[in-house]
Amino acid sequence: MVHIAVDAMGGDHAPAEIVAGAVNGARDLGIKVSLVGDPDAIKAELEKASPGDLIVDLIPASDVIRFNENPVKAVRSKPGASINVACRLVADGFADGVLTMGHTGAGLVSAKWFFGSIQGVERPAPIVPLLDLRKDLYLIDAGANTEVKPHNLLQFARMGAVYAQYTGGVNQPRIGLLSIGSEPNKGNKIVREAFALLEAAEDINFSGNIEGHDMLASDVNVLVCDGFVGNVLFKTIEGVIDSLLSQVEAILPKIPNLPSSLLKNHLDNLRTKNDYAAIGVAALLGLQRPVFIGHGRSKAVAVRNGLATAKRMITSNVLDVLRTRMEACI
């Protein structure tokens, strides 16, 4: 049975929404969840969630890392922080992976501290599918590494390809490099240099540069960029979907005799499918164990769906392939 250590104290709505989502996840997905954090606070929330016979453990942690803290300093100075205790559970072999809606940087630092990176990976990077718009297109780096070197982008491409194939089920995934024109000389310096590296790499299926307006209509499966651009891009997509669907909904009252409730249901469904909460988390690729990070503002539904994303990756055994592949490229 898949067993996930959940940082119950991480996120704007912790522990209430985290506990509620974790209980739903354990129930719906048939997994075991260890909730890590303040025992009293978690117990109070667990009572509301009435987990019944579900396998939901409580692992006490005495401290918490806040969003405004320096991640390296906080991880090192707070051994009892919930994210540290959760990562140690995984490092010690009690759980298969960690999920946190808390401080992303702290999650990364803690994971590196407790179980380290895969050999050949200089910078672990988060990967997410582009919502329901293109479920088979994965964005990497979705928001961790704001400064990269060209060879980091090549490593992201390799990791993304393995993830798209082994967890995403995409056959022979195609790689696109996010840029501002299709020609190899378009982009900034790092991207232009990365283009040459990607083109020369024989172990990936490189399709060249991909532009913002083409990515959804393209046939690529992995979109490679630095974490600054990736974060802006992903959050922009979220914002545009929200804003545009509101504009569509504002049309409805203008149509006389509209059987509106049915249409409204379809639109609500479209909104739900394209909400990041439907995926819940990004998988942080390149670490020795599975790590999943989500928005700080996540609610229970994002936690529940994040656990589904986590279960999918863990059961796919993608990390074994990733280890072999990345070590072969050293």
Added chain:
Amino acid sequence: MVHIAVDAMGGDHAPAEIVAGAVNGARDLGIKVSLVGDPDAIKAELEKASPGDLIVDLIPASDVIRFNENPVKAVRSKPGASINVACRLVADGFADGVLTMGHTGAGLVSAKWFFGSIQGVERPAPIVPLLDLRKDLYLIDAGANTEVKPHNLLQFARMGAVYAQYTGGVNQPRIGLLSIGSEPNKGNKIVREAFALLEAAEDINFSGNIEGHDMLASDVNVLVCDGFVGNVLFKTIEGVIDSLLSQVEAILPKIPNLPSSLLKNHLDNLRTKNDYAAIGVAALLGLQRPVFIGHGRSKAVAVRNGLATAKRMITSNVLDVLRTRMEACI
């Protein structure tokens, strides 16, 4: 009467769509248009467009700069290129501004060559409103300068504020810096350093960092970023709108008894309003004369609407204010 020199040879659909759009623009907007390019080709298109009594001049140009050419080399080696002849018309005082759907880099180089930059502006930058989603939010740099220094971003902020106020009619425009978190220490190195400069600048109204999912719901009027990120962001918005509206349209047949034609009209209207062709061009701010650049794939409607954008900027006399403001900051 506003008089715009149009590069009739620039763009994927030149000269046919350029001429057709220019004629429509002259008719609808009451402006004078000089079409610059191959006389025979333009004449043939003009006959189809039947401009009648409209003030549409034909200014011969013997050469053209293609999208795959090096802009500096091409501008210097082809004095008779349509973009050069168009810029010279403006430099010599015959026309008020230049519009091109051709090679953006060549347009910038040619404009710099013929009339130069405003004192105090190191890098001219294109500005566009975020479509109909947020008409009063202007993105600068929308795609020209892929490598910037922090002080370039400060200059973009100043130019954007003047444009938003004097051309866009926004009272006391608020400036946001595009980043990946609201705290000053979020972003990449350049953005973090730019944050300090923007915060220290007393002549602008700085609102701090703005994230991708917040920009449309925020109250900022100018969104500052480098041209790589700006181009990715703007084109991503275009792609998401297109994809999402297609998803909405795909719902319609599923609703029984839907008065669908009316709803379809509203959706078509939403698509048209949010199409970049509704704006047509970006204004290239920081040059001594008005320069407007659009997508290479522009059709007649984008040219027509681009001329409206151009007329608005030219009649607002924003460049006089910009000159004073930027020179004062040297």
